[in-house]
Amino acid sequence: SAGPPGRRSVAREVPREVALRVSLDPEGFRGFAVEARALRRLDPDMDPNTRVLLGTTGPADARDTARLLGEGLTRQEILAVSVGRSGVERAFDGALRGEFGRESAYRDLHGSVLSRETRDPVVDGEDLRLTVSDALNGAARGILGGSRGALVAMDPRTGAILAAAGNDGPEGGGVFPPAAGYLPGSVFKVLTAAVALEGDLAPGAGEVECRGARSRPLPCSHDHGRPGMREAISGSCNAYFGETALRIGVRPLEDWARLLRIDRPPGLRLPGEGGGTDWTQALYRNEWERTDLANLGIGQGPVNLSPLQVAALYAAVANGGRPVTPHLVAGRGPAPGEPVFSPATLWTVRAGLEDTVLRGTGSGKGLEEFRFAGKTGTAQVKKGPPGERRLHAWFAGYAPAEDPRIVVVAVLLDQQESGGDAAGPLVAEFLRAWRRAGEGR
Known part of the structure; x- marks a missing residue:
């Protein structure tokens, strides 16, 4: 190994008694030194x-x-x-x-x-305590199995990361999926909804007509009729949120992302850490088409968020509107911010997330027993017929709905199934592990 000029290392991690013998007998070990x-x-x-x-x-x-x-x-x-x-x-x-x-x-x-x-005098290094549970991390890894993706859990009150497991696969480039940026799909609609409600820009019931694939400004997977915000969240209506994004514009979305601390990576120094709202910079150079802006409102197009950033977004909804920063060391994370959402905004968004699990796109996944409130997301990475298309399947939310103590986000990459079908059961299985660990009682 490297050493001072004229010296080289001949042995490492030698037993203490050997080191003492060499140190105490310089004549017998002339030319040798202990470091x-x-x-x-x-x-x-x-x-x-x-x-x-x-x-x-x-x-x-x-x-x-x-x-x-x-x-x-x-x-x-x-x-x-x-x-x-x-x-x-x-x-x-x-x-x-x-x-x-x-x-x-x-x-x-x-x-x-x-x-x-x-x-x-020597000053010892500090003792740091991780927020992560090794047992929950092991459970999350087992739940993911060999699937590419991530499963993360967070304390919504502080932003402390409770679990962060990921599997990048042989072609993933060595990134750590919990911290890497991906197309978020409809889990992003929570931000669009909150920004619209805060700006009094949300379409009222009856103002947007969803006619399924014939809808404008964006087609939708189902015919939702003329929904209000709460129904649009639980049904994940693309037509409604596309129109909502057109009313909001881009700059307010970026401003709120910055306020919620998801405009840039949290700085955890993890492999491949990314995600954030740098996507808006293009808007200041070029005027976007209406379809681009509408797609932004549903988490498609030029937007990437990491699972940890999505967890921070849902933590703010769960904890009464206080922005948090994901962190790994107890007592060393930035303090939560002051509430940024009004009680009326939180009531509507949270009601929509509860409805999602009870009767919407996230129903029937085994989450009702945990009083889970959440949102599904199916991001279209590559369009095409079944077998050729590529989807990122998301499910994000918190439990219990009335007094949230945990945020869970799951994403499976390059899937064929929707977020509710592919990622929902993983969230339910993780919550069972959380309950077995004594945290979910």
């Missing part, structure tokens, strides 16, 4: 997804060296440390590393140490 190096180890029995969240470490590269020199470390100390490369290890690298101690040693002519004087 202490900081190591970070992970429990080998830890769930693989939890390991991804914790992150990786490695020796300092040129950029790390420049940063650490600026923080006051010597080159000798930099050679002795491992630095965080991803996840919690990267985000909290300085806190976990602590500070080196320094001492002066007085030696005789033969190099033997006569006395030592401590100049700066």
Whole structure:
């Protein structure tokens, strides 16, 4: 391994008694020296997804060296440390590393140490506690099985991540699906609904006629007649939300996304972290067609959100309108913001989400027993006949509806089935695991 000029490493992680023997007998081991190096180890029995969240470490590269020199470390100390490369290890690298101690040693002519004087004491790295349950992460991984996608859970009151499991598959490019951005489909309609209600722009009952595939400005999978907002949420009416987006415009959607802290990734330093509302920047350069804007309102077109960002969006609906930031370390996440939604907006949106599970697109998936309120989403990644089309199947929501304690988001990538059919049963199975763990009582 690398070492100071003229020196090289001949053994690592030697037993303590060997290190002491070499240190105490410099004449017998002339030319050898013992160096202490900081190591970070992970429990080998830890769930693989939890390991991804914790992150990786490695020796300092040129950029790390420049940063650490600026923080006051010597080159000798930099050679002795491992630095965080991803996840919690990267985000909290300085806190976990602590500070080196320094001492002066007085030696005789033969190099033997006569006395030592401590100049700066060693400062241990901080103890950090994850918000994630390793047991729930293991349950989520088992529920996903070999399917590409993600399953995440969050405390809606704080934004603390309770579970984040993902499977990217052999062709996924090494990203971690809970943190990667994907086309959200109809789970995005919650944002469209809330923005319209806050701006008094929501079409009233009877103002939009849904005629199924013949509807305008967007076709719909069912004939919903002339729905109001609550019915449009539970039935996931594309015609209604397409018209709603045309009334809102793009800039308010971006402004509210920023207010809700989903305009950019939360900065967890996870592989492939993405998602956010950079899609709106194109609007300031080019005028969009009506169809583009209508599609934006239903989560299609130029919009990507990560499962963790979707969880943060639904957390704000569940907790009374307070924006939260997804975080992994207890006591280290940004505090929830002040409420941004009016009670009237929250009542309508939450009623629509409850209806979705009781009698809408999310009914019959085993979620009623948990008093779950949520929204289905079926994002069209590639159109075509069955067998050729590609869909991202989403289900997002919270439980129990009257006093939410958990947000759950599931997405299965490149599916043939809808969000309700493909992702809904996964959410129900995870909630059973949550209840078995003693949290869902």
